[in-house]
Amino acid sequence: MSFALSVLFLTLCFALAGLAAGWFGNRLGLLSVAHGAIIGSGAYAFALSSRSWGASYAGLLAAIIAGSIVGWGVTVLSERVIGEEFALASFGLQVIWTTLVRNLTSVTGGPLGIAAVGSLGVWGMSSGAFSHCLLVACVAAVVVGMRASVARSSFVVAAAFVRRSRELAVTLGVPSLWIRSQVGLIYGACLGAIGCLLASFVTFVGPDDFTTETSVSILAIAFIMMRERFTAALLGAVVIIGVPQILRLLGVAAGRAGFAELFMSGIIVMGSQLLQRRGDVRP
Amino acid sequence: MQFVHVMALGLAQGAIFSLAAFPVRTQLSLFKNFDFSIAAAILVASETFTVVARAIPFDGEVRALLGSGAGVSAAIVVMVCWNGSFERLARRAAGGREPNLFVVSLGLSVAVAGFVGLVRGPGLRQSDLNDLGRVMLGREVSLDYPVAYAFAMAAVVLGTAFVWLRSRSGLPVLLLSGDPAFAREIGIDRRELVVPAGIMSGFAAGAVGSYYALSSGSTIELGSTLFLYGAGAALIFNGMRSFVWGGLVLGVLLVWLQQILAPAWATAVMFAGVVALVTFRGSSRLRQGLR
Numbered sequence: 347m348s349f350a351l352s353v354l355f356l357t358l359c360f361a362l363a364g365l366a367a368g369w370f371g372n373r374l375g376l377l378s379v380a381h382g383a384i385i386g387s388g389a390y391a392f393a394l395s396s397r398s399w400g401a402s403y404a405g406l407l408a409a410i411i412a413g414s415i416v417g418w419g420v421t422v423l424s425e426r427v428i429g430e431e432f433a434l435a436s437f438g439l440q441v442i443w444t445t446l447v448r449n450l451t452s453v454t455g456g457p458l459g460i461a462a463v464g465s466l467g468v469w470g471m472s473s474g475a476f477s478h479c480l481l482v483a484c485v486a487a488v489v490v491g492m493r494a495s496v497a498r499s500s501f502v503v504a505a506a507f508v509r510r511s512r513e514l515a516v517t518l519g520v521p522s523l524w525i526r527s528q529v530g531l532i533y534g535a536c537l538g539a540i541g542c543l544l545a546s547f548v549t550f551v552g553p554d555d556f557t558t559e560t561s562v563s564i565l566a567i568a569f570i571m572m573r574e575r576f577t578a579a580l581l582g583a584v585v586i587i588g589v590p591q592i593l594r595l596l597g598v599a600a601g602r603a604g605f606a607e608l609f610m611s612g613i614i615v616m617g618s619q620l621l622q623r624r625g626d627v628r629p
Numbered sequence: 630m631q632f633v634h635v636m637a638l639g640l641a642q643g644a645i646f647s648l649a650a651f652p653v654r655t656q657l658s659l660f661k662n663f664d665f666s667i668a669a670a671i672l673v674a675s676e677t678f679t680v681v682a683r684a685i686p687f688d689g690e691v692r693a694l695l696g697s698g699a700g701v702s703a704a705i706v707v708m709v710c711w712n713g714s715f716e717r718l719a720r721r722a723a724g725g726r727e728p729n730l731f732v733v734s735l736g737l738s739v740a741v742a743g744f745v746g747l748v749r750g751p752g753l754r755q756s757d758l759n760d761l762g763r764v765m766l767g768r769e770v771s772l773d774y775p776v777a778y779a780f781a782m783a784a785v786v787l788g789t790a791f792v793w794l795r796s797r798s799g800l801p802v803l804l805l806s807g808d809p810a811f812a813r814e815i816g817i818d819r820r821e822l823v824v825p826a827g828i829m830s831g832f833a834a835g836a837v838g839s840y841y842a843l844s845s846g847s848t849i850e851l852g853s854t855l856f857l858y859g860a861g862a863a864l865i866f867n868g869m870r871s872f873v874w875g876g877l878v879l880g881v882l883l884v885w886l887q888q889i890l891a892p893a894w895a896t897a898v899m900f901a902g903v904v905a906l907v908t909f910r911g912s913s914r915l916r917q918g919l920r
Contacts (some may be wrong), residue, residue, distance in 0.1 A: 612738070
């Protein structure tokens with residue numbers, strides 16, 4: 347039961363991350379490979395705050411702020427670079443983030459990470475897989491609700507102009523940098539919150555948990571998801587999280603089974619482009 | 630003497646970055662986009678080198694040579710198959726929406742990395758050839774074996790690349806790089822270039838993978854890391870042939886940074902430099918024809 351709930355929790359987290367990544371991609375037409383760095387920033391912010399002041403919802407707030415700052419930093423790059431150059435730059439940022447976290451030993455614990463991170467409880471329940479599933483469901487409800495309210499606002503129209511061309515947006519009086527900043531802050535906040543929940547559930551954060559591979563897995567879920575449907579994101583997360591778990595149950599060593607996630611993600615990213623039809627919405 | 634040693638290391642590293650930059654430039658000229666499959670070719674080459682060098686029971690130098698041959702051949706096969714497949718896909722999608730080379734090749738490279746990890750497991754794999762001693766270049770001058778190997782590989786591959794760029798199949802690639810509209814006007818057909826470009830890109834990517842397998846060992850991240858260095862080196866200066874200078878600048882800078890910072894910090898600074906380079910070159914206006 348606990349194992350199934352753990353897998354469910356991970357699946358929900360990745361589905362939510364895929365939803366945020368897909369939303370980011372659809373709003374600005376950008377492909378980021380730095381999702382792992384943003385989730386990791388949230389996770390580390392929560393781990394550091396819980397080490398200093400114990401696990402609390404202030405830690406969740408710290409994670410959201412850290413995620414927003416890094417998300418904003420990644421997104422504003424698109425004022426200068428778009429398309430594949432942006433993807434390349436975000437990939438570089440992901441590598442820099444991992445290297446920094448590995449080397450800032452006094453703050454992040456280096457390659458060994460931070461152990462014994464506090465765990466968030468919910469409504470008086472003891473912290474565990476079930477309470478974390480409830481927490482991630484609450485975050486998902488907030489995100490889906492926010493997305494629905496934003497979808498009807500003029501913000502989406504303004505973002506569509508920015509997506510098409512920075513110069514077009516500026517000519518029409520749409521503040522390109524401000525729109526990009528808003529998208530970056532919202533996307534970063536969502537990923538930061540997911541990072542916090544992951545750190546709170548696993549009670550450990552390390553640089554190897556938030557690498558380029560994590561980013562590509564999230565990207566694959568975003569690619570599976572057509573027109574930002576949460577159910578499709580959930581399906582993608584089930585495939586990507588489920589396959590390694592099945593392999594582990596079949597007796598494949600955990601170190602190797604983890605690569606199944608990478609393999610599946612690669613196939614999905616590749617397949618999503620090859621099977622696309624004209625008019626499909628793609629990040 | 631210390632300065633000479635550091636310069637030799639820096640130039641060797643730069644030569645390898647130049648080799649990584651050459652396929653990035655070639656594929657960029659051909660497809661007008663970054664091709665991540667180079668990362669897959671580098672990884673396949675380094676893993677093939679390691680497997681072959683471990684399996685055959687000969688002397689160190691013979692194993693290094695055979696391993697390099699196998700690594701380079703594997704990388705050539707990957708790049709030629711990839712170029713042919715992508716070209717066919719692009720043709721088939723001519724009426725619809727052409728697949729994005731960067732995204733498809735990123736998927737390919739990640740899938741290959743995942744498959745390699747699934748087969749051989751995580752961590753560093755070495756060929757035990759990284760301690761072959763020194764190569765004497767006269768009575769008093771000698772080089773570490775990996776440094777000599779890097780120079781020899783770079784000389785062979787870059788020499789071949791520059792001869793190729795002056796040949797009947799290489800010149801159109803130069804033209805596509807410099808003036809794509811004119812190249813199309815005079816009827817240069819990309820279909821005829823994908824195989825020679827794939828062979829040359831695979832040759833260079835295979836040399837890079839083999840060098841790393843020999844000098845430090847093979848990891849799953851090796852391909853993508855070197856692709857990023859190659860892209861940085863290819864973008865420093867404009868022009869198809871300037872990748873050599875870009876690679877040398879990055880290599881010397883990396884080794885110099887390693888002298889004053891811890892190696893891991895030097896890597897972070899280098900990547901920050903590559904990101905800054907990509908960012909400050911800018912693409913928004915360039916793509917929309919306003920610059």
